[in-house]
Amino acid sequence: MPEVVTSRQEKPVFFPAGDDMLFGVVTEPVGDTRGVAVILLYGGGYTMSSYYNQYWTRMARRVAAQGFHALRFDHHGNGDSTGRVDEFDHRAPFSDDMEAAMRFMETQGVRRFLVVGDCLGARGALVAASHIEEVDGVFMISAMVRDGRMDKADDWAREYGLGHYLRRAFRWKTVSKLANRDMRRAYMKVASSKLKSAAPKVRGASGGRRAPQDQDNGGASTRFLGPLEIVLGRGANVHFVFGADDEQRSAEFEMARAASLGRILGAAETQVEINVVPGTIANIQDVTAQDAIIDLVSDWVGRVGDRPEH
């Protein structure tokens, strides 16, 4: 049974990333030290500290109990870091911040890395891993294979058609809840996002169209496939995990797998793992899914972290 790790093994840190100072918490390993740091990055719209149920805190302490260093941190413009973020965009998935986090851990004497990212953070972890050879593995939680803006309201609005919301809007149960200010506000928020997302179609704009090369790739972005090919080509391990109820995210992955992604994964079969946990992990995670992912990460770093240097 691994030792229980608490704040006694932890140290809050500020470290530079470009013009910004990022905030993070370093967890020191207990027992036999592996000499590998696990770097953790959340997805767009969240923060490291306020994520559900001490999710990243528990994950960091769990891997530290297995002998790994851990660093969880806030990307720029969020949480307790400096800077600002105007939108969450897969074309700029905070990979520079992820690289800065690894450089910081090098100053702490750690030279090899495993990176774990959730959603947009998964893409940031992947891109950073493609730039830094000392990364032995990438664990991607609910990664999107396509590019897009990541905003919760937009996600909800995208998920269902306008008719779905109009039908619901006129139900008595919905109307009766409009007496409550909080409910009114929630409805307005979704309606506003839905209208915004519908607007380009009304205007006939092409903002929603994917690049031709993405269509050839079964919808997957070259910004996803390129870094993945580099990381796997270097011999690193990659783990994907999806929520069983996150049908859209899984469907997009499977569609991409039928095209170029399948070829890339097939060529690196033994390095790749794909898992599904019950419930949802995109947007608001089920609590059982949260626990299942921490278990999976713990199991994965335990195996991959023992891999000899390549």
Next chain:
Amino acid sequence: MRSADSRRIDQEAGIVEDAEFFGSGAERLFGLRYLPASGSPLAGVVMCGPILAQFRAHYRNGTLVARALAARGVAVQRFHYRGMGNSDGDVSNLDLSSMHEDAAAAGARLTEMIGSVPIAYFGVNVGAYPAAVASRPGQMLVLDSPPPNGRHYFRNAVRAHAVYAMQRENKENLTTEDLLEQLRGGSRDVALLGCRLSLGLYETMVATSLVEEVGDSSRPILMIGLGEEGSLRPEGERMRSELVERGFPVEVAVRDKVDPFWYVENSAPEDQPEIAVTAERITDWVQRQISEVPSGRTGDSA
């Protein structure tokens, strides 16, 4: 006196940020302290944040308000309750009593680090409850969007959860009665918007109200709440009236936007005027309390 674990100096903003774990017990708290670079704060503010999904929704706003207060000469202590964020402890043990203890510990840490200056407790949403209990006679109390009572709080939380479930086409129609039944059934997996909830938290919350938590001891109060044209909405007005009836000097600041709501709203809260407005209102009110109240009455320790 133990110094902070990590420090950031922001010369442009004129503030210093200290991050640390503190507390002498088995379970330590994580905290961030924001200090004016001048080194002599006019007052100290203990910010008691919200919990559950509002912890997440409010987090960046809390950071920015704390920095804005420090830039105006007010020292701020933020912290994560045990069982939340980076602090030790398990969420299953988080209840109103543990939140009270944590708020008091944060106040003590701030006083230890900045010395004898007037102290205000600043409670955001349900954080107003531990702020009210931890603040001592004569200390200042800022209540930002407090729920009138625990039942009201959970009713809104369940509604927010229902809206989310509706988005996901989830047929689950959770009610507060269902929630209570699940909690009493002993499940560890009872959650609202992805955040685990304990029976202890539910029971301690629904048994009380904001006015009860404030109690009877004399404190000046700044109440920030929803409203229009300078008047609070009815539920806020009722809380204000009850506090005034109990003899509290209550000043009101009205805004037309909920903070925090249950979902993350804006990826760049730096653009929200409410951040600077809130910091300005609190600083102005604290300064007036200090200048109006005879020496010693604003409470110079936590």
